[in-house]
Amino acid sequence: MGSSTADRIVVRGHDLVEDLIGKVSLGDMAFLELKGRLPSRQESTVFNALAVTLVEHGMTPSAIATRMTYFGAPESVQGAVAAGLLGIGDRFGGSVEDAARTLQEALAGAGSSPDLATLAREIVATHKEKKAPIAGLGHPIHKPIDPRTPKLFAIAAENGFSGRFVELMQVISAEASRSYGRDLPVNATGAIGAIASELDIPWRVSRGLAVLARAIGLVGHIQEELDEPLAAEIWTRIDQEVSGE
Amino acid sequence: MGSSTADRIVVRGHDLVEDLIGKVSLGDMAFLELKGRLPSRQESTVFNALAVTLVEHGMTPSAIATRMTYFGAPESVQGAVAAGLLGIGDRFGGSVEDAARTLQEALAGAGSSPDLATLAREIVATHKEKKAPIAGLGHPIHKPIDPRTPKLFAIAAENGFSGRFVELMQVISAEASRSYGRDLPVNATGAIGAIASELDIPWRVSRGLAVLARAIGLVGHIQEELDEPLAAEIWTRIDQEVSGE
Amino acid sequence: MGSSTADRIVVRGHDLVEDLIGKVSLGDMAFLELKGRLPSRQESTVFNALAVTLVEHGMTPSAIATRMTYFGAPESVQGAVAAGLLGIGDRFGGSVEDAARTLQEALAGAGSSPDLATLAREIVATHKEKKAPIAGLGHPIHKPIDPRTPKLFAIAAENGFSGRFVELMQVISAEASRSYGRDLPVNATGAIGAIASELDIPWRVSRGLAVLARAIGLVGHIQEELDEPLAAEIWTRIDQEVSGE
Amino acid sequence: MGSSTADRIVVRGHDLVEDLIGKVSLGDMAFLELKGRLPSRQESTVFNALAVTLVEHGMTPSAIATRMTYFGAPESVQGAVAAGLLGIGDRFGGSVEDAARTLQEALAGAGSSPDLATLAREIVATHKEKKAPIAGLGHPIHKPIDPRTPKLFAIAAENGFSGRFVELMQVISAEASRSYGRDLPVNATGAIGAIASELDIPWRVSRGLAVLARAIGLVGHIQEELDEPLAAEIWTRIDQEVSGE
Numbered sequence: 001m002g003s004s005t006a007d008r009i010v011v012r013g014h015d016l017v018e019d020l021i022g023k024v025s026l027g028d029m030a031f032l033e034l035k036g037r038l039p040s041r042q043e044s045t046v047f048n049a050l051a052v053t054l055v056e057h058g059m060t061p062s063a064i065a066t067r068m069t070y071f072g073a074p075e076s077v078q079g080a081v082a083a084g085l086l087g088i089g090d091r092f093g094g095s096v097e098d099a100a101r102t103l104q105e106a107l108a109g110a111g112s113s114p115d116l117a118t119l120a121r122e123i124v125a126t127h128k129e130k131k132a133p134i135a136g137l138g139h140p141i142h143k144p145i146d147p148r149t150p151k152l153f154a155i156a157a158e159n160g161f162s163g164r165f166v167e168l169m170q171v172i173s174a175e176a177s178r179s180y181g182r183d184l185p186v187n188a189t190g191a192i193g194a195i196a197s198e199l200d201i202p203w204r205v206s207r208g209l210a211v212l213a214r215a216i217g218l219v220g221h222i223q224e225e226l227d228e229p230l231a232a233e234i235w236t237r238i239d240q241e242v243s244g245e
Numbered sequence: 246m247g248s249s250t251a252d253r254i255v256v257r258g259h260d261l262v263e264d265l266i267g268k269v270s271l272g273d274m275a276f277l278e279l280k281g282r283l284p285s286r287q288e289s290t291v292f293n294a295l296a297v298t299l300v301e302h303g304m305t306p307s308a309i310a311t312r313m314t315y316f317g318a319p320e321s322v323q324g325a326v327a328a329g330l331l332g333i334g335d336r337f338g339g340s341v342e343d344a345a346r347t348l349q350e351a352l353a354g355a356g357s358s359p360d361l362a363t364l365a366r367e368i369v370a371t372h373k374e375k376k377a378p379i380a381g382l383g384h385p386i387h388k389p390i391d392p393r394t395p396k397l398f399a400i401a402a403e404n405g406f407s408g409r410f411v412e413l414m415q416v417i418s419a420e421a422s423r424s425y426g427r428d429l430p431v432n433a434t435g436a437i438g439a440i441a442s443e444l445d446i447p448w449r450v451s452r453g454l455a456v457l458a459r460a461i462g463l464v465g466h467i468q469e470e471l472d473e474p475l476a477a478e479i480w481t482r483i484d485q486e487v488s489g490e
Numbered sequence: 491m492g493s494s495t496a497d498r499i500v501v502r503g504h505d506l507v508e509d510l511i512g513k514v515s516l517g518d519m520a521f522l523e524l525k526g527r528l529p530s531r532q533e534s535t536v537f538n539a540l541a542v543t544l545v546e547h548g549m550t551p552s553a554i555a556t557r558m559t560y561f562g563a564p565e566s567v568q569g570a571v572a573a574g575l576l577g578i579g580d581r582f583g584g585s586v587e588d589a590a591r592t593l594q595e596a597l598a599g600a601g602s603s604p605d606l607a608t609l610a611r612e613i614v615a616t617h618k619e620k621k622a623p624i625a626g627l628g629h630p631i632h633k634p635i636d637p638r639t640p641k642l643f644a645i646a647a648e649n650g651f652s653g654r655f656v657e658l659m660q661v662i663s664a665e666a667s668r669s670y671g672r673d674l675p676v677n678a679t680g681a682i683g684a685i686a687s688e689l690d691i692p693w694r695v696s697r698g699l700a701v702l703a704r705a706i707g708l709v710g711h712i713q714e715e716l717d718e719p720l721a722a723e724i725w726t727r728i729d730q731e732v733s734g735e
Numbered sequence: 736m737g738s739s740t741a742d743r744i745v746v747r748g749h750d751l752v753e754d755l756i757g758k759v760s761l762g763d764m765a766f767l768e769l770k771g772r773l774p775s776r777q778e779s780t781v782f783n784a785l786a787v788t789l790v791e792h793g794m795t796p797s798a799i800a801t802r803m804t805y806f807g808a809p810e811s812v813q814g815a816v817a818a819g820l821l822g823i824g825d826r827f828g829g830s831v832e833d834a835a836r837t838l839q840e841a842l843a844g845a846g847s848s849p850d851l852a853t854l855a856r857e858i859v860a861t862h863k864e865k866k867a868p869i870a871g872l873g874h875p876i877h878k879p880i881d882p883r884t885p886k887l888f889a890i891a892a893e894n895g896f897s898g899r900f901v902e903l904m905q906v907i908s909a910e911a912s913r914s915y916g917r918d919l920p921v922n923a924t925g926a927i928g929a930i931a932s933e934l935d936i937p938w939r940v941s942r943g944l945a946v947l948a949r950a951i952g953l954v955g956h957i958q959e960e961l962d963e964p965l966a967a968e969i970w971t972r973i974d975q976e977v978s979g980e
Contacts, residue, residue, distance in 0.1 A: 004303060007392050011301045012465075017392045022400045025289075026296040026458070027271030033300065033465030044270075051271040055278065056256045058249060059732045061558035061725050065573050068551035068558075073579020077452045078334060079814050081460075082327035083555050083573040086821075089323060089563020147252050147262045155267045204471055207322045208464035213271070215326075215460035219453035220257075220278030226449055234728055235551050241727065242549045242720070304977045306803035306970050310818050313796035313803075318824020321566050328800050328818040331576075334808020475977070480796050482976065483969055487794045493793060497882050501791045502955075507882045512890045515779075516786040516948070517761030523790065523955030534760075541761040545768065546746045548739060567942045568824060572817035575950075579813060637742050637752045645757045694961055697812045698954035703761070705820075705950035709943035710747075710768030716939055 099193025136190020344438025381435020626680020834928025871925020
């Protein structure tokens with residue numbers, strides 16, 4: 001949080017005017033808000049890479065909600081962005097959170113020399129028993145691998161953030177592929193959940209990372225609606241189809 | 246918007262994995278979403294400075310809404326951020342938009358050699374007649390000047406973005422101070438509206454800049470609630486006070 | 491608002507348990523919330539008719555936003571309803587508000603024996619000059635007349651709520667049809683705006699009537715998604731179409 | 736959902752103009768949206784009683800969020816209502832849902848002559864083991880009993896909707912009070928969850944009942960802000976207190 005007097009504004013212990021404006025980027029400001037301190041150069045590179053990956057995923061349900069809402073309430077940019085964010089729930093933003101939670105809970109209870117293979121077997125077995133998908137594995141479109149994953153893992157490694165969380169995510173992927181008898185590579189949300197854990201971002205906050213990045217992408221969708229409106233046409237097509245049934 | 250195939254994701258004409266992740270910062274990604282192209286180094290410095298200024302304003306009504314919502318619906322980080330964003334309306338985010346709109350509309354109709362003094366007189370007179378406040382001037386706390394304004398104007402000037410919009414904003418401030426007989430300096434939202442106009446961001450999108458920056462600050466408030474919860478106490482105090490009336 | 495002690499809950503001056511639960515309907519409770527008192531039998535009939543008319547309008551942009559959001563965040567019924575409500579803005583809910591505002595402002599300034607024909611001419615001329623549509627007139631689908639309008643006007647008349655606001659709305663319709671040279675009958679939002687004015691509901695609150703009624707309809711869309719999901723299919727079709735461009 | 740032609744609007748199989756407007760109340764329309772059919776007279780009485788109970792709970796976190804949002808974005812009634820609804824989550828609206836779910840899942844698996852005492856013992860034991868509170872029991876303010884509960888149970892009984900769900904809720908209350916050694920009477924959300932189950936409303940939809948009722952109450956808070964604004968004062972007090980720490 002911040003505080004203000006007549007000539008000074010402080011954000012998380014930093015003088016906004018002297019130390020932040022013009023000196024830190026928006027991504028580093030987001031790191032400050034999530035972690036309470038500014039990032040090192042390496043942390044900044046890794047954190048910005050995660051956030052950039054989450055900004056824009058095309059015409060998702062969340063983007064459609066933003067465009068429909070902007071069509072009905074053009075006076076309220078904030079309402080259109082809010083409507084889109086509300087869809088970053090269990091099915092979408094939740095997968096980053098679930099991956100981070102699985103990794104953080106497994107390693108929190110595992111002592112200083114964890115046996116990753118055993119942890120991975122337990123995680124896969126538990127999910128299999130509950131018939132629950134393992135967050136962060138597989139992708140309906142990006143096959144055989146999600147191209148974002150090796151890129152993110154490489155950036156993490158180059159900057160010293162490829163530790164036990166990343167390794168455990170990979171061991172889980174191998175164990176799940178073996179156990180289910182089909183390729184289940186780490187997808188982008190799995191990579192982000194693992195690397196966010198390396199940056200010591202608590203899993204409860206990790207969905208917030210998806211939310212703040214997506215807010216940027218949704219403003220982009222509104223900008224596109226201003227340039228080249230699609231909402232009315234999308235609506236008409238849906239309406240025709242539904243009426244035609 | 247973007248498109249995806251099995252091994253390639255394209256965002257606004259850029260290959261996400263090859264050209265963006267690890268290469269551009271979150272702030273530059275936001276510039277790309279708003280403008281359809283990546284910023285120059287100078288544009289990046291100026292744009293990030295604007296966005297950083299808008300992230301966090303302390304315990305605002307919008308931050309209170311986020312904390313109250315998170316208290317009631319801790320399962321939904323996205324809902325708590327959305328609730329806070331919904332308060333970035335005419336009274337708050339609207340002032341950036343209104344300042345940008347005033348400047349852009351005045352200069353759009355003014356030809357290649359505009360007479361800024363005449364434009365300013367007309368703007369002040371029109372607002373005075375309607376008894377409407379001029380967006381971007383004065384501040385209840387930051388007196389005699391808002392410390393963010395000279396900082397933002399300096400960064401804009403150093404990077405070649407102190408042109409007619411910034412000048413007109415300053416001339417309006419001088420004319421309004423003269424006309425109303427009291428100091429009405431350019432505040433942070435006036436500076437941001439003017440500099441966003443220099444960056445050629447349409448006024449209709451400028452509220453989106455406030456919205457995306459504030460989404461980051463609101464995730465920060467949720468992170469603080471996790472560390473040190475205030476929502477229950479805030480609620481209790483309000484409830485006691487209201488009941489006691 | 492209400493207040494509570496250990497054994498008594500009071501809502502707007504009424505004991506919730508003794509006087510409201512089991513004695514008043516949900517629609518009358520809404521009247522109490524908007525007006526601060528319970529309705530007469532006639533007011534209840536008219537108010538419930540207005541609200542019922544606003545509940546459900548099929549697969550509107552707002553309903554699509556609710557379904558998309560529920561698809562992404564099935565854990566949050568409240569988020570899905572909120573997303574849909576956010577589209578009840580200037581283009582949709584706004585028309586009830588605008589119609590009510592036009593009527594209330596015209597008659598507020600018109601003394602005790604207003605000349606409705608003159609008022610209507612002024613209203614039509616003002617809108618024509620600004621090239622602004624007159625709220626509450628015409629309908630793209632329901633031609634030549636909106637079947638809801640005569641029904642609502644009949645219910646208002648039978649219950650003693652067909653006064654100057656309703657008459658002015660009809661005179662505006664006649665004047666606009668004459669002036670534009672095409673049929674511009676009163677549509678449902680015009681009828682609702684006029685009758686809400688007869689019930690002495692301030693125009694600023696009249697959008698709230700649309701919002702509370704639509705919340706009910708949006709919960710209905712969620713119930714339908716549970717029974718027969720359409721969201722995934724809608725999304726896939728839109729995504730294909732957009733990608734195919 | 737509904738469908739429209741030029742002269743006919745159909746909502747859930749009913750002609751809106753012929754069969755609904757002026758004939759059914761808003762509460763019965765809500766029943767139609769949730770259940771797909773109109774209620775009997777008895778169902779209507781019981782359903783309206785449940786909904787009326789949920790409309791207004793005073794200055795809750797959700798009402799504060801609505802008032803803060805309306806203060807920041809007075810142009811957007813829909814945004815202010817949406818912000819308040821977003822707080823009807825696991826902590827508040829969730830308790831109706833959880834109570835309904837517990838009852839419906841227990842009786843779904845229990846055959847035609849369920850042993851309620853055994854079911855109650857299992858439910859209490861399971862919650863105790865997980866250290867999870869049992870939804871629908873106890874209340875911080877309304878002691879020794881929540882006055883809404885006997886009223887709602889009486890209305891349900893008079894109308895033929897006091898069956899196994901209501902009985903099981905009461906047996907759970909007795910068993911929990913015995914097991915925890917302190918009074919844990921059925922509270923209003925427990926009564927509503929049980930009676931909604933008697934009305935055959937699926938637990939997944941029951942949170943929607945809280946959401947639609949609360950939308951009405953939140954419009955009421957906006958109406959109060961228009962009459963007697965509290966938001967600015969609430970904000971100032973919070974801000975002072977937080978700054979003073």
